[in-house]
Structures are given as structure tokens and as C-alpha cells.
Amino acid sequence: MTFFKDNPVCNLFKIDFPVISGGMVWASGARLAAAVSNAGGLGLIGAGSMKPELLEEHIDKAFKATKHPFGVNIPLMIGHSKDHIDICIEKKVQVVFTAAGNPALYTQKLKDAGITVAHVVPNAKLALKAQNSGCDAVVAEGTEAGGHNGKDGLTSLVLWPSVADKVKIPLIAAGGIGTGRAMAAAFALGASGVQIGTRFAVSTESTAHQNYKDACVKADGGSVRIFNTAHMPIRALLNPYVNEYIKKECAGESIESLLSFRGKGRTKTGIFEGDIEDGEMDAGQVCELINEVLPVKEIMNRLIEQFFVAKNL
Ligand SMILES: Cc1cc2nc3c(=O)[nH]c(=O)nc-3n(C[C@H](O)[C@H](O)[C@H](O)COP(=O)(O)O)c2cc1C
Numbered sequence: 001m002t003f004f005k006d007n008p009v010c011n012l013f014k015i016d017f018p019v020i021s022g023g024m025v026w027a028s029g030a031r032l033a034a035a036v037s038n039a040g041g042l043g044l045i046g047a048g049s050m051k052p053e054l055l056e057e058h059i060d061k062a063f064k065a066t067k068h069p070f071g072v073n074i075p076l077m078i079g080h081s082k083d084h085i086d087i088c089i090e091k092k093v094q095v096v097f098t099a100a101g102n103p104a105l106y107t108q109k110l111k112d113a114g115i116t117v118a119h120v121v122p123n124a125k126l127a128l129k130a131q132n133s134g135c136d137a138v139v140a141e142g143t144e145a146g147g148h149n150g151k152d153g154l155t156s157l158v159l160w161p162s163v164a165d166k167v168k169i170p171l172i173a174a175g176g177i178g179t180g181r182a183m184a185a186a187f188a189l190g191a192s193g194v195q196i197g198t199r200f201a202v203s204t205e206s207t208a209h210q211n212y213k214d215a216c217v218k219a220d221g222g223s224v225r226i227f228n229t230a231h232m233p234i235r236a237l238l239n240p241y242v243n244e245y246i247k248k249e250c251a252g253e254s255i256e257s258l259l260s261f262r263g264k265g266r267t268k269t270g271i272f273e274g275d276i277e278d279g280e281m282d283a284g285q286v287c288e289l290i291n292e293v294l295p296v297k298e299i300m301n302r303l304i305e306q307f308f309v310a311k312n313l
Contacts, residue, residue, distance in 0.1 A: 009193030023073020076101025122150020164190020180306025209274030
């Protein structure tokens with residue numbers, strides 16, 4: 001633990017280990033966030049799939065379930081984001097991670113309320129924008145990541161050092177991390193913390209359906225693909241729905257027609273309700289390395305143990 005004594009991410013968020021569970025639609029409620037915070041990391045509640053009242057409930061539950069800091073992830077492109085920001089301020093949430101939008105939009109407002117802010121980016125240009133908007137940290141997410149991806153398609157190996165060289169605020173690496181070895185690699189490339197999604201989605205405490213967790217365990221990295229590339233790339237498990245979507249994309253169907261085929265509620269159907277044929281199961285390439293569903297505490301223990309071995313400590 002003394003290794004992380006001077007770690008900028010630990011100091012910023014007042015946590016023992018520089019490990020953050022990413023906000024994940026339909027998977028990261030209060031239970032997962034509190035479990036990660038209780039294990040020494042920073043758990044995030046994913047507001048993306050929540051109506052404002054539900055987010056309030058989850059924040060109240062998380063305050064009851066942990067004495068440690070936790071945060072809320074707010075994707076800015078969704079309809080409720082302004083309400084979500086106001087709720088975080090009202091409820092005195094300590095940390096907010098914004099994503100998928102302009103970091104200049106709410107950072108100052110959140111900072112004025114005493115909230116620590118990080119923003120998720122897919123390239124170095126946006127990382128600089130996050131820094132210039134007053135963010136306290138930046139999450140650089142490589143294309144290996146599950147869920148919505150940037151259009152750049154930069155791999156973590158290229159993205160992390162590029163961002164590390166350009167910004168002064170702490171870099172949190174995301175995309176493809178599920179082991180302590182990958183965490184050590186992220187540190188070697190300039191990160192001082194990691195944000196992990198898929199590995200925590202496949203934990204006991206995640207609210208993802210058991211069918212989703214089993215599908216991730218069964219999948220290898222090659223069966224987790226990017227689709228919806230022209231509109232907003234998404235990385236998800238291949239299934240009949242995603243296969244059909246890709247077929248339509250390759251046939252040159254218009255964005256309107258593709259979006260109408262996707263319809264509404266596909267992530268709920270796939271991740272939360274466990275429809276592995278017709279639902280969308282956002283997940284990262286790291287499925288290649290995930291062989292079982294584990295409790296958060298065990299995931300954290302293994303990560304930190306492997307990290308120290310990899311660093312020869
Ligand atoms: C099921 C799922 C849902 C996600 N939903 C969100 C979200 O609502 N907001 C967000 O900023 N990122 C979201 N992400 C991305 C994660 O927060 C995280 O950055 C990413 O999963 C890291 O890459 P990894 O999956 O390789 O660990 C999601 C990822 C997954 C797997």
C-alpha cells in the first residue's frame with residue numbers, strides 16, 4: 001500500500017488503490033460502486049441508464065453502503081445529463097466522471113460545487129481540452145474498451161503515452177485492462193491510475209444479467225467487435241443482432257435506417273435482461289482474459305497482487 005502513498009490518482013480521490021470501476025449502463029449501480037470503493041478503489045455509479053429519480057436512489061444507497069469516496073459517471077450526450085449534474089451537486093457526491101461530450105460544458109459548475117472532475121477521452125486533442133476546461137484528471141480510453149468508442153480507433157498502446165506526454169493532470173488509462181500486468185503496462189506508458197469496465201461488469205456485484213456475464217466469460221477477444229462505426233462506434237459481443245447490424249452497415253444502409261433497426265432499449269435488453277440473441281451486450285476485448293465471474297474484492301486483490309509482481313516489488 002505504501003507504493004501508492006504518493007500516487008496522484010490516490011491522492012486526488014482519497015483512495016488506497018488507483019483503480020476505478022468505469023460507469024457502465026445497466027451494470028454499475030450502487031452495489032458495484034460501493035463494493036469497489038470498499039475494496040480500496042473508486043467505484044462509479046453509471047448514470048447513463050438511469051432516470052433522475054433512480055440516480056438519486058442509487059446515490060443514497062451508495063452513501064449507506066460505503067464510508068469511502070465514490071463517484072458518478074455521466075455521459076453528456078444523453079437527455080438527462082443536466083439533471084444528473086444537478087443531482088450530484090445537490091447530493092454532495094465527491095467525484096463526477098463525464099464522458100461522450102464537451103468537457104467545457106459542466107466542469108466549472110461541478111468544480112464550483114467542490115466536486116472533483118475527470119473526463120473520458122479517445123484522443124490527445126480532447127485530453128488537452130479536458131485539461132483546459134479545468135478537469136482534475138483525464139481518462140484516456142483505447143479502442144479495446146467495451147461500450148461507446150471514439151471514432152479515432154486508437155489502441156491503448158498508442159493513446160496512453162501520447163496523452164501522458166501532452167497533459168499535466170493525472171492520466172487514468174482505460175481500455176483492455178483486466179489484470180495487474182495490464183495495469184503495470186499502463187503505468188509504464190505514463191498512467192497513474194486505471195479505469196476498468198468489462199472486468200467489473202463480470203463481477204458478482206454488477207447488475208448485468210447472468211446471461212451477459214456468462215457470454216463474456218465464454219467469449220474470446222475476437223468475438224467482441226466494433227459496429228455502428230459511422231454514427232458512434234460501439235464495442236459489443238457478436239450475436240445475431242450485431243451480426244445483422246454489421247451486414248446492413250456493409251451493405252451501405254443509411255444511418256437513419258441503421259438507427260431505426262437498432263431501435264431503443266437494446267442495451268437494457270442485452271446487458272440487464274440477458275437477451276443474448278437480440279440485445280446489445282457492450283463488452284471489451286479483455287473478454288479474452290476473463291474466465292470466471294468473481295466478487296469485486298477478489299478482482300481487486302488479484303489486480304494489486306499481479307501489479308506488484310509485474311513491477312518486481
Ligand atoms: C457494459 C458497458 C457499459 C458501459 N457504459 C458506459 C457508460 O455509461 N459511460 C461511460 O463513460 N463508459 C461506459 N462504458 C465504458 C467503461 O466505463 C470503461 O471506460 C471501459 O469499459 C474500459 O474498457 P474495458 O472494458 O476494456 O475495461 C461501458 C462499458 C461497458 C463494458
